Amino acid sequence: MTMLRLFPLLALLLMTLPVHARDPHSYANLDQVRVSHLNLDLLVDFEREQLRGFADLTLDWRQPDARTLVLDSRELSIGQIWVTGSDGPWRAAQWALGESDPLFGQALTIELPGQPKRIRIEYHTAPTASGLQWLAPELTASGRHPFLFSQSQAIHARSWIPIQDAPAVRFTYDAQIRTPAGVLARMSAANDPRDAADGRYRFSMTQPIPSYLLAIAVGELEFRSLGARSGIYAEPALIEAAAHEFADTEQMIEVSESLYGPYRWGRYDLLVLPASFPFGGMENPRLTFLTPTVIAGDRSLVALIAHELAHSWSGNLVTNVDWNHFWLNEGFTSYVENRIVEALYGKRRADMERVLSQRSLHQELAELPPVDQHLVIDLHGRDPDDGMSAVAYDKGHWLLHTLEQRFGRELFDPFLRNWFDRGAFASVDTDDFVRFLRAELMDPHPGRFSAEELNAWLYQPGVPAHAIATRSEAFEAVDAQRDHWLAGTLAVDGIEVADWSTQEWLRFLDGLPDDLDGAQLEQLDERFKLTGTGNSEVAFLWYIKAIRAGHAPIRPRLNEFLVAIGRRKFVLPLYQELAKRGEPELEFARSVYAQARPGYHPITRASVDPVLQR
Ligand code: BES
Ligand code: ZN
DSSP states (O other): OOOHHHHHHHHHHHHHHOOOOOOOOOOOTTTTEEEEEEEEEEEEETTTEEEEEEEHHHHHHOSTTOOOEEEESOOEOOOOEEEEETTTEEEEOOEOOOOOOOTEEEEEEOSSSSSSSSEEEEEEOOOOOOHHHHHHHHSSSSSSSSSSEOTTTTTTGGGGGOHHHHOOOOOEEEEEOOOOOOOOEEEBBBTTOOOSSEEEEEEEEEEEOOGGOOEEESOOOEEOSSSSSEEEEOOOHHHHHHHHTTTTTTHHHHHHHHOOOOOOOSSOOOOOOTTSSSSEOOOOOEEEEOOOOGOOSTTTTHHHHHHHHTTTTTTTTTTEEGOOOGGHHHHHHHHHHHHHHHHHHHHHHHHHHHHHHOOOOOOOHHTTTTGGGSOOOOOTTTTTGGGHHIIIIIIIIHHHHHHHHHHHHHHHHHHHHHHHHHTTTTTOOHHHHHHHHHIIITSSSSSSSSSHHHHHHHHHHSSSSHHHHOOOOHHHHHHHHHHHHHOOOSOOGGOTTTTHHHHHHHHHHHTTHHHHHHHHHHHHHHOOOOOOOOOOOHHHHHHHHHHHHHHGGGHHHHHHHHHOOOHHHHHHHHHHHHHHTTTTHHHHHHHOOOOOOHGSSSSHHHHHHTTOOO
């Protein structure tokens, strides 16, 4: 066939294919068949560190001649796969596991007779499943019971459930979970706070969700109500402090609803995980998972709750179709987070947080290759976690803030609310957003924001020159005091910190030069007791500055911090800073890591290992 004849044919073929027939990080043949419901039946076996049971998948076939279902899996041991009728298993199906890829796992290819509505996969997980952490009792607060929790985002659901692990696919789910008595199981689904810890649990998620929002936690958990539809689960030792810290949760829900429409998920509960949780928070629907490191005692880090709650609109309701469009999840969420903070804690606080976000973006841009500075990035063949940079979060936030400023809130707020309404329970990409923005704001209000400006945010590196930078008078006052002290014109005792918030402390520390001398660091520490502070964000920045200045006296407390906490955002940069300095810091880092590593999550280990060449 000549090229001339081939071309129109090819074009026709491409046009008839659904736009998102494949996901760059999934083996699934989404163009042929999609999972519409999952029924899980699992036993939680702490001795073997394994989930064991079966997954029933309800299938929605998309092409008449399709006979094959390809699922994602990673380190799963598959037993039998059954084609099921209405009354249970009916006949065994042929299946094969493909070659194992370090990033994407293994394709599980199932050959089916016809197009059955339901299949059953018997399987169990590996103790090393990348999406699970099994904690021995010693690694929990009480030391009485073991703990298990999942972290499925971005592509770890496949390590504990054979599934189409691609955010383009949404399904409802039910689960029956059996555990030893004395521990409570919770999932990202309807949870009845009155459940007794009797070892048998049932869950039901009636709204369709993508696989990365599948979640489970099992452990010694206590519940406290925070309001009519919100509450908190935590280990008994933490429940009091946690309930105090997150007392504003119900109000946050109300504020979000007033801006962006009804909260559509029923209850909104929080679950505080052991300190090895690798992230700050995870927006598992109806049940946000949290690091205990946000419990500062003074509610100063609750923007994180606002953030995870905001995902109930951006991310969980309107979902990025694949990880190349991650900014649609995190940029929108960071913007909404800031609006919640403003409504609850005032403009001064929201502005400070936005300035911190813009500054950390600039710091990260300095280290990132230009192509990874676009909002839309190309993660083909790469770990989707590589997309988890300040670009998606802070550059995304900044674009929305700029749009808000250009169009005014009277136009922008209803626009965003419509975006969530119109895209509810759908998976979308950046082109969907561009079309919507043009139709709803740019075309009806010409001259306020141009196509070139939009293009610069989405497809060019850096921050566009027209970006509106936030000013904070509070921070200018902090800067002035710091500069005076550094210049020797203000004594350390003269620094006026009585009314400083955590955000002002972060600003103060962030602006310190890297070459402070030992005497200066001692002065600060003597007066402000920074080493060993219970505020994890402040402690983190202080330790970074102290490491860069080669200040050894922090070591015992830094050691404790790195052993007690497994949040990747804190521990990874600290090990990196230590490693950068070479000996003797490298030796210190290695010895700390040897103590800490057994308590770290697989995700954190995978990030730190290469830094210390393990
Ligand atoms: N969804 C993210 C966490 C995530 C992203 C996990 C990508 C795995 C892959 C969550 O909403 C989040 O952004 N958490 C932040 C806190 C937030 C306040 C910036 C975190 O964990 O640091
Ligand atoms: Zn987020």
